[in-house]
Structures are given as C-alpha cells and as structure tokens.
Amino acid sequence: MIKKISSFGDQAVLCDFGEEVTKEVNSNVISVFKIVQSKISNKEIIGIKNCVPSYNKLLISFDLQLIDLKKVLHFIENLNFATESISQLGKNWKLPVCYDEEFGIDQENVSKSTGLNIDKIIDLHQKTNFYVYMIGFMPGLPYMGDLDSSLYVPRLETPRVEIAEGSVIIAEKFCCIFPRKSPCGWSIIGRTPAKLFDQSNKEYPSLLSPGDTVELYRMDKNSFSKFDPRELDC
Amino acid sequence: MPCSVKIERAGVSTTYQDQGRTFVQYLGIVEGGSIDRTNSKICNAILQNRENESLIEFAYQGPKFSITQGSCKIAIAGDIVFKIYKKNNIKISGVSYRSYFLESGDIVDIVSVSNSVYGYLGFEGGIQLEDYFGSVSANYKSGIGQNRGSKIMEGDSFVLKKRDASRTEHELLRVPEKIRRNKIRVLEGPQSDYFSKKGLEDFFQSEFAISNLTDKMGMRLKGPKIEHSKSPNIKSEGIAKGSIQIPADGQPIVLLSDHQTIGGYPKIAVVISADFDDLVQIPPGQIIKFRKVNIREAEISYDLKNKTINNIISTIKKIN
Numbered sequence: 133m134i135k136k137i138s139s140f141g142d143q144a145v146l147c148d149f150g151e152e153v154t155k156e157v158n159s160n161v162i163s164v165f166k167i168v169q170s171k172i173s174n175k176e177i178i179g180i181k182n183c184v185p186s187y188n189k190l191l192i193s194f195d196l197q198l199i200d201l202k203k204v205l206h207f208i209e210n211l212n213f214a215t216e217s218i219s220q221l222g223k224n225w226k227l228p229v230c231y232d233e234e235f236g237i238d239q240e241n242v243s244k245s246t247g248l249n250i251d252k253i254i255d256l257h258q259k260t261n262f263y264v265y266m267i268g269f270m271p272g273l274p275y276m277g278d279l280d281s282s283l284y285v286p287r288l289e290t291p292r293v294e295i296a297e298g299s300v301i302i303a304e305k306f307c308c309i310f311p312r313k314s315p316c317g318w319s320i321i322g323r324t325p326a327k328l329f330d331q332s333n334k335e336y337p338s339l340l341s342p343g344d345t346v347e348l349y350r351m352d353k354n355s356f357s358k359f360d361p362r363e364l365d366c
Numbered sequence: 367m368p369c370s371v372k373i374e375r376a377g378v379s380t381t382y383q384d385q386g387r388t389f390v391q392y393l394g395i396v397e398g399g400s401i402d403r404t405n406s407k408i409c410n411a412i413l414q415n416r417e418n419e420s421l422i423e424f425a426y427q428g429p430k431f432s433i434t435q436g437s438c439k440i441a442i443a444g445d446i447v448f449k450i451y452k453k454n455n456i457k458i459s460g461v462s463y464r465s466y467f468l469e470s471g472d473i474v475d476i477v478s479v480s481n482s483v484y485g486y487l488g489f490e491g492g493i494q495l496e497d498y499f500g501s502v503s504a505n506y507k508s509g510i511g512q513n514r515g516s517k518i519m520e521g522d523s524f525v526l527k528k529r530d531a532s533r534t535e536h537e538l539l540r541v542p543e544k545i546r547r548n549k550i551r552v553l554e555g556p557q558s559d560y561f562s563k564k565g566l567e568d569f570f571q572s573e574f575a576i577s578n579l580t581d582k583m584g585m586r587l588k589g590p591k592i593e594h595s596k597s598p599n600i601k602s603e604g605i606a607k608g609s610i611q612i613p614a615d616g617q618p619i620v621l622l623s624d625h626q627t628i629g630g631y632p633k634i635a636v637v638i639s640a641d642f643d644d645l646v647q648i649p650p651g652q653i654i655k656f657r658k659v660n661i662r663e664a665e666i667s668y669d670l671k672n673k674t675i676n677n678i679i680s681t682i683k684k685i686n
Contacts, residue, residue, distance in 0.1 A: 138556050139661060140555075140556050140606045140609070140633075141553055141606040141607070141608055141609065141637070141638070141639070141664075142553060142636075142638055142639050142661060142664040142665055142668060143606065143607070143639055144604075144606035146603065146604070153601060165392065169389075172389070181388045181389075182389060182390075182391040182392075182397060183389070183391070183392060184391045184392055184604030184605075184627055184628065185392055185604075186601070186602055186603040186628050187601050187602065187603075188601060188603075189603040189604065191603065191604025191606065193606055196639055196665065196668050197668075197672060201661060201665070266392075266602075266628065268394045268602065268626065268627045269394065269626060269627075270394055270507075270508050270626075271393060271394040271508050271509070271510065272393060272394055273394055275602075331498050331499075331509065331514075334498075334499070337390075337393065337395070337499070338393040338394065338395075341392075341393070342392060
C-alpha cells in the first residue's frame, strides 16, 4: 500500500501512497491513518503526536523525547494491512446548498469559462457523489471530489480578501466548503447553512472527516434562513 | 480567595499558550502551542508547575497587569526588561528566571524583550482557562481557543487556579545562555529534488534576512531567489514544524508552530528540533544561514539540548 516512506525533519515521517490523486489511493491513505489511530488509542505505540492524511500521503509526527525515527519507521513497516480490521466506512452526509445568485456570486463567470449554462452547472455540481479526500487549510474545511471535468475552472486572477462562512467553491476537480470567513481565490457557486466546524462541540468539532461521502441537495433562500444546523444527520 | 489579574496594557501579541494540540490535525486544527518550548518549560519549572501548564506568551512588548485580588507568584522567562511596582511604592527592576510573590495592588510592566522576540509569563499553579481539544493555546487565524482564539486585550482579566501563594521565591543558579546563533542546522527536505543545483547551492551558501512579515505561522526570509527545477506546486500534504518551503517567488518561508496542517509548496529543508527555539528568537532584520546536517547529528543535538534544559531546571533554589 505504502510506496515510499521518507523522514521529514527529525520528528516526522511522510508515507507516500503513489502519485495519483484518486479515491482508490486516498482510501489506502485513510485505511492506514485509521490503523495508526487505533494503535495510538490502544497504546500499542507511544510518542506519536499527530497523523495527517492528505490526497496521497500520510504525515506522522512524533515526540523525539519519547520515540525516534528508527522506531517509527519500524512501526510503520511492520503494520500488517491484511490482518488489521479496517473500518473503512466513512459516514454518508446529506448537506443543503442554496444556489441563489446572491450566494453563488461566480456562477456567471463559471458559465463563461465552461460554456455551460448556470442550470447545467448547478445540476452537475449538485448530482456529484462527493468523497472527502482530506480536511485542511482551516479547521473543518473539506476537499471533496471528484467534480465532472466540464466544471474545472482556473483560480481567480485576483483572490478575494474575504468570502462568507458556508461558501461552496469549486477548485479544479474539488469542491470545498468554507467553515468560516476567509480569503479565497476560487469560484463561489453557492452557500450552505450547515455548520462545518464548531469548537464548542468538543467531541465532533468538525462535521466531516476524511473518507466520508457527501450528497448535496438544493435549498431555496427562504429555507436557508430558517435552517437549523442541528437538524443535520447522516 | 482566588487571585485575579487584570490586563492594563496588552502588548503587541499576547496570548494564552501551553504545549498545543495532539491528534486533531487531521480535522484541520493546528497544533500550535508556545513557540519557544525551552523558555515556556523553564518558566513553568521555576513555579513548580507541570510542563504543559497554561501561561502567557508575548512578543516584543509584553503586557502590563495588576493583581486585583489575592496573592500569587509569577515568573518571567526570556531576555526581558520588566518592572514591578509594589503597592507600598517600592519599584523593583525585574530579573528573568526567578519567581516573585505579588499581592493585590501590585503592578507588573513587561516593557520589552531585549534582542529577542518571545517571552513567557507564568503563574504558580497556572491560569484558570477553558481548554479546546486538550489545550488552551490561542490560534487567531483558525478561531480556536478562548474568545475564538483572539489575542489578550486591554481590560481582560483572569483568575488563577491556585488560591493563595506562599512568600517563598525561587531562582535559577544556572540561567540559560543567551545563544546568538545565526547558523541554523537543517535536514534535507522531502522535496529537495524540486530545486536546481544552483537553487540548492544558493540556499545552503547564502545569507538570508528575516523579514518583518514574520509571525507564529511562518518566518519569511529575504535572499537570492531559490531556483526550482520543476513546478513549485505540489499536491497538498501534511507539514512538519520547521519545514522550509519555497513558493514560486523563490523566497523561503520557515513554517513555525502555528503553521497550517497541510500545504502545497515544495520543502527544501527542515530546521532540526535542537535549533528551532533559537531560530524563533532571532528578531526580524537579522541575518541567518543554513547548514545541512544528518539525522544522527539532529537527534544527538536534541538529546543534548534537553539534557541542558533539565540541568538548568535542576538548579532551581529557594531564595528566601
């Protein structure tokens, strides 16, 4: 499963699962991530500090006062993927998106750039079976794919200084949702009233986790303003 | 009676910190924590606190604060100029790396750091704070921590965990040396093959100035443009603290303790853990150079550094 392991400074290693960014490669990353996490919680290994899955890599950082590079490499090389029970099943979420033009401020530009009309863009986007490759850039922000290749648009020439919380953006083959206000250089096509990150929720602060799947459904502006994020379920 | 403290002046960048967050980076939550672990550890040790106890980190100019109720003991770590105004009008020039007994009416003014960047203010027993994912560390950019991760502001107040303090003060017989290192040791980065031969030579042989645009997320450097040999965009991946990434403009950025969890620029090198705390204390405008070492030297140096810190801590003695 792991193609290459390299040291990354004196307190981390980077496991490489292959060049391609595909769901198949990423689900291998998440399998190993879950195995390592369970070994940490069962105290089968001491000294690992953080484990960060991305598209095709897994970063494992450790405390050099408790464990060293050699022991971490030995631990990873001796993981037996065949016998480890992997609960690969992520959760399946249904998230509302309002595509009203007030929220989806870049729809017209996306239409010009792709040659598709706005209804078609919304239809293609909303019908995508999304898979969460990773969470990053800010707490709770999912990188979801894969968009239909006809929806690929380049970065904005001038990034926006601030976009609204809940903005749904498209970035090449990915769709991201911004859990809070932020600068952003990609096209906004809608907004969700769902709360993607809540630091007061101590157990599950991030709504989504790597490996989850997401279906979107359309919501009008009226329901958007009445939506209670606590209604969400999977 | 619980001891209360009021902030009369916040300083430049004053935040609550401990040793940061583990096991939550996969949700995009930064590890964070105090940036100079040497000084935060020593500060807590002088106060007989546990290593991970909450304290206040400041940069350049620290806070001015008053004790509004009760009594407490404080210690300040770093190369710091500060004054203590006792309520009986006695003025004390503060000394770093020792504890002071304070009571209601006393005021402390942390005037500035001296030829460094960060300092720590600790309280015996720690500060009463709510933790988020196992840490009180504030991270403004991601909105995590007390008041959504904002800096400590003028007029803020807080309560200490310990109710009363004894008058016994402590000091270090051996204080940390003022290391003025400008050669920073690094290990080869995971994408060193993204740079041309000239790019690598320039990186390891040139001098770099620390830019003013440096914060706890990253230290920006100014120097010769480091040449890539292929596209400077990589697939975003997890980041290790101390990574030195080179974006398209060829100017290095050292990723510090509040770095984002994932990033997409190639990393030419990674600062060894033994030199990280020294690096972050070098003020903007000063010049640094990088020297490549191997993993063995990095590990031995880190071990030696920790032994030195423990040796310093073992010299803590009662003053009165």
